[in-house]
Amino acid sequence: MAFIEASSPHTMNTYGRLPIALSHGQGVRVWDVNGREYLDALAGIAVNTLGHNHPKLVPALQDQVAKIIHSCNYYHVPNQERLAAKLAELSGMTNAFFCCTGLEANEGALKLARKYGHDKGITRPEIVVYENAFHGRSIATLSATGNTKVQQGFGPLVEGFIRVPLNDIEALKKATEGNPNVVAVFFETIQGEGGINPMRVDYLQQVRQLCDARDWLLMIDEVQCGMGRTGKWFAHQWAGIRPDVMPLAKGLGSGVPVGAIVAGPKAANIFQPGNHGTTFGGNPLAMRAGVETIRIMEEDGLLENAANVGGHLKAALASELGGLPGVKEIRGQGLMIGIELDRPCNVLTTRACEAGLLISVTADSVIRLLPPLIMNRAEADEVVERLVPLVKKFLAE
Numbered sequence: 001m002a003f004i005e006a007s008s009p010h011t012m013n014t015y016g017r018l019p020i021a022l023s024h025g026q027g028v029r030v031w032d033v034n035g036r037e038y039l040d041a042l043a044g045i046a047v048n049t050l051g052h053n054h055p056k057l058v059p060a061l062q063d064q065v066a067k068i069i070h071s072c073n074y075y076h077v078p079n080q081e082r083l084a085a086k087l088a089e090l091s092g093m094t095n096a097f098f099c100c101t102g103l104e105a106n107e108g109a110l111k112l113a114r115k116y117g118h119d120k121g122i123t124r125p126e127i128v129v130y131e132n133a134f135h136g137r138s139i140a141t142l143s144a145t146g147n148t149k150v151q152q153g154f155g156p157l158v159e160g161f162i163r164v165p166l167n168d169i170e171a172l173k174k175a176t177e178g179n180p181n182v183v184a185v186f187f188e189t190i191q192g193e194g195g196i197n198p199m200r201v202d203y204l205q206q207v208r209q210l211c212d213a214r215d216w217l218l219m220i221d222e223v224q225c226g227m228g229r230t231g232k233w234f235a236h237q238w239a240g241i242r243p244d245v246m247p248l249a250k251g252l253g254s255g256v257p258v259g260a261i262v263a264g265p266k267a268a269n270i271f272q273p274g275n276h277g278t279t280f281g282g283n284p285l286a287m288r289a290g291v292e293t294i295r296i297m298e299e300d301g302l303l304e305n306a307a308n309v310g311g312h313l314k315a316a317l318a319s320e321l322g323g324l325p326g327v328k329e330i331r332g333q334g335l336m337i338g339i340e341l342d343r344p345c346n347v348l349t350t351r352a353c354e355a356g357l358l359i360s361v362t363a364d365s366v367i368r369l370l371p372p373l374i375m376n377r378a379e380a381d382e383v384v385e386r387l388v389p390l391v392k393k394f395l396a397e
């Protein structure tokens with residue numbers, strides 16, 4: 001079958017797509033409809049935790065599909081309780097609400113923060129957000145996002161956000177000084193779309209202390225950097241802190257759409273019946289995917305693998321590219337790696353695809369690698385072999 005039509009007349013024109021369509025995958029490899037093979041160093045943007053056609057996940061999902069796919073939240077869904085309990089165990093938090101996407105989890109977190117304020121008598125609650133943040137594309141989450149390109153054309157934006165720079169505790173204190181309406185601080189531990197920008201460990205600890213001192217909610221968006229990607233279940237755990245609210249999605253269902261708002265004691269009882277809900281959220285198929293993804297990650301030691309293979313991959317990239325003129329920084333943790341160049345390099349996505357490698361470029365000049373957490377060292381070496389010559393050639397142009 002010949003693919004690809006140059007344009008898609010019936011789907012909305014929202015994506016600049018590469019001219020391939022993927023038909024199937026195995027492990028960290030995928031094939032397009034013309035039979036061409038690619039090494040997957042993107043995992044559907046940090047989604048395919050277990051890679052493709054995982055021998056333990058696929059039979060579990062097949063079993064679930066044959067039993068019941070969807071029931072709805074009028075009834076109990078036993079795996080909701082199982083997945084919530086597991087997320088509580090892994091995070092040290094207590095309760096979860098399930099939805100389908102990252103923006104939906106974030107939207108719910110923003111509602112939680114506002115209601116937290118209202119319950120305390122704050123009728124115009126304000127939430128601290130960050131430069132270069134990305135939280136989604138609903139009206140509220142795009143307002144929280146720190147990228148004017150995402151916001152352009154969709155005003156008026158939702159009010160009640162205070163924006164601060166990353167890793168600057170004094171700036172945070174100054175921006176909120178004497179403001180009794182602040183209810184929460186909201187950020188990604190490692191900004192994904194913003195260019196793989198980590199919050200420093202000492203900053204995370206300082207913000208936690210400040211939130212405690214001021215009675216604010218600490219809300220950490222782990223949609224992209226969470227679920228084992230950095231080598232811990234959640235990236236903020238590297239700083240030994242615990243948020244009050246943690247939106248999750250992407251890797252949680254290894255490809256089946258699942259999102260969650262995980263909450264600790266300070267936020268777990270804010271929503272009461274009628275305050276929040278969603279038809280598909282926590283449905284039996286999605287919950288089975290979440291339960292099995294975590295079970296398989298534990299059985300197969302994928303946190304350790306993400307840390308080991310990620311460290312190996314970053315070191316190999318640093319030895320090949322570090323210090324080259326045009327390479328500003330190679331950063332990230334585990335299998336969330338960014339290579340920042342000194343110029344826009346979006347064209348590398350297409351060139352990598354032509355060379356049989358799936359990657360992305362974000363924030364215009366950051367090559368982003370988010371491979372499945374099952375990737376081994378030999379496969380990571382292959383990523384380096386395919387990527388490095390492309391980057392060197394590009395920088396020499």
Ligand SMILES: Cc1ncc(COP(=O)(O)O)c(C=O)c1O
Nearest residue numbers: 101102103134135136192223224
């Ligand atoms: C940190 C973060 N939050 C939220 C989102 C939005 O998730 P979704 O696309 O599932 O709505 C993304 C997506 O890239 C993200 O990276």
